[in-house]
Amino acid sequence: MFTSMRKLEVDPLRLVALGGAISFAAGAVVWLLLGDLMGAATLEVDIVCAALVFYVVVSAPRRIMDARRISQSREAVFLATVSAASAQVVGSRNRVIIMLRSRDEEIDRALAGVRKALFLGFSAEEATLKASSRLASYSASNALRRAGLPSASMSEGGEETHGLEISGQMAAETKLPVFMTAAFFTPIMLLLYAVFSHITEPQQLVELVALEVILLDLAFYVCS
Amino acid sequence: MDQELAVVLAFRRVLERTAEGMGVCQSLVRELGDAGPAGEEVRRRVLLGLSPGFALLPVSNGRSAEASMLASLVLSSRNSSVVTTGRKGETLSNLAERWVKARENQRLEARVRRARSMLASAVDGAVCSMIATIGPLLGSLANIATPSTMAPGSLLYPGAAMALISSGLLGVYTSGRGFYLNAAVTGAVYLFVSLAVAPLAIIPSSIWAIK
Numbered sequence: 001m002f003t004s005m006r007k008l009e010v011d012p013l014r015l016v017a018l019g020g021a022i023s024f025a026a027g028a029v030v031w032l033l034l035g036d037l038m039g040a041a042t043l044e045v046d047i048v049c050a051a052l053v054f055y056v057v058v059s060a061p062r063r064i065m066d067a068r069r070i071s072q073s074r075e076a077v078f079l080a081t082v083s084a085a086s087a088q089v090v091g092s093r094n095r096v097i098i099m100l101r102s103r104d105e106e107i108d109r110a111l112a113g114v115r116k117a118l119f120l121g122f123s124a125e126e127a128t129l130k131a132s133s134r135l136a137s138y139s140a141s142n143a144l145r146r147a148g149l150p151s152a153s154m155s156e157g158g159e160e161t162h163g164l165e166i167s168g169q170m171a172a173e174t175k176l177p178v179f180m181t182a183a184f185f186t187p188i189m190l191l192l193y194a195v196f197s198h199i200t201e202p203q204q205l206v207e208l209v210a211l212e213v214i215l216l217d218l219a220f221y222v223c224s
Numbered sequence: 225m226d227q228e229l230a231v232v233l234a235f236r237r238v239l240e241r242t243a244e245g246m247g248v249c250q251s252l253v254r255e256l257g258d259a260g261p262a263g264e265e266v267r268r269r270v271l272l273g274l275s276p277g278f279a280l281l282p283v284s285n286g287r288s289a290e291a292s293m294l295a296s297l298v299l300s301s302r303n304s305s306v307v308t309t310g311r312k313g314e315t316l317s318n319l320a321e322r323w324v325k326a327r328e329n330q331r332l333e334a335r336v337r338r339a340r341s342m343l344a345s346a347v348d349g350a351v352c353s354m355i356a357t358i359g360p361l362l363g364s365l366a367n368i369a370t371p372s373t374m375a376p377g378s379l380l381y382p383g384a385a386m387a388l389i390s391s392g393l394l395g396v397y398t399s400g401r402g403f404y405l406n407a408a409v410t411g412a413v414y415l416f417v418s419l420a421v422a423p424l425a426i427i428p429s430s431i432w433a434i435k
Contacts, residue, residue, distance in 0.1 A: 071289075081312050191356060
């Protein structure tokens with residue numbers, strides 16, 4: 001988590017403070033919305049909602065980096081292939097790096113930074129090392145670091161993509177039953193609560209529906 | 225064969241031909257004939273005399289990231305050596321083929337997940353409907369000394385709203401824009417079960433008199 005924060009240039013303390021503030025605000029909103037609907041369990045429900053909001057906010061950088069890693073690891077293979085093919089023909093590492101383009105936004109931005117550094121007189125090693133440290137995918141980072149060298153490896157990005165695909169499938173297999181359980185049992189439990197607590201007022205019933213929306217939304221973001 | 229895979233395989237053949245020394249345009253015309261509408265369009269553009277950059281736009285701007293990647297590789301060969309790029313591109317084309325096949329498997333798995341979520345939505349609709357219909361009766365039986373004042377159909381609308389929201393979100397989670405199918409299934413089952421179970425929720429006044 002801290003690696004992703006560092007790569008996105010996000011201060012961990014600020015993110016924690018932001019998460020705390022947002023979760024406090026979310027807890028207050030839930031408190032105001034529910035009132036005394038849940039009786040003695042109001043505090044617990046409030047704490048659970050605030051904790052889930054905090055997790056969603058603090059884990060945002062990791063989610064962003066995970067999403068970027070897949071596209072970058074795929075692009076790494078392309079970058080390595082073009083770079084190796086051009087290096088054999090062109091002969092100049094700087095010229096190869098200047099010619100390189102990428103369809104991935106982040107890699108293209110990093111390549112633009114490298115080009116700028118080369119034009120300013122930095123060596124290829126220095127320029128690529130600095131730009132590659134910001135990339136989410138290690139194979140994209142390696143491909144950029146070895147750009148323009150004829151010995152660039154093309155299999156690394158494939159291996160990373162394969163690993164990411166497997167981990168993505170496993171994550172989906174784990175998260176789907178969790179969300180399905182939440183989506184299945186939340187309305188049932190809330191309806192049973194309404195029945196046995198004799199909740200008949202329309203306003204209280206609307207509050208129960210609102211509570212369901214909040215809980216399911218949070219479960220959705222945590223599981224996605 | 226899947227069109228996406230057909231385009232990827234056609235580009236692999238293009239790279240093989242260029243590695244053997246054939247020109248880019250000639251290999252595009254020869255190999256993209258069987259690659260679906262996008263391949264046909266590229267072929268037509270090349271034959272009309274457009275440059276490969278313009279001719280490959282339908283593929284490089286297309287939905288398939290893998291085919292777009294291979295098209296970009298073919299285009300990049302103009303800046304270096306077509307033969308060397310063709311040789312080096314073999315690994316990339318193999319990987320692209322594997323990614324397309326993996327995505328096809330994922331599509332099949334997603335279809336199974338959608339079916340499961342649809343089933344869960346239907347069961348959720350049925351259970352919620354039963355609770356909302358018989359719930360007021362159950363609530364009053366729970367406390368016989370002070371029977372509930374809950375009207376028989378008072379939970380029907382909140383129950384329907386809850387069931388529809390949960391199945392809609394489940395649909396968004398499993399099938400994105402196809403969430404309305406989950407909501408429709410839940411709504412239909414909810415309506416059917418509530419109509420079927422409604423007679424059970426009406427208690428003759430004589431029973432309360434016995435109590």
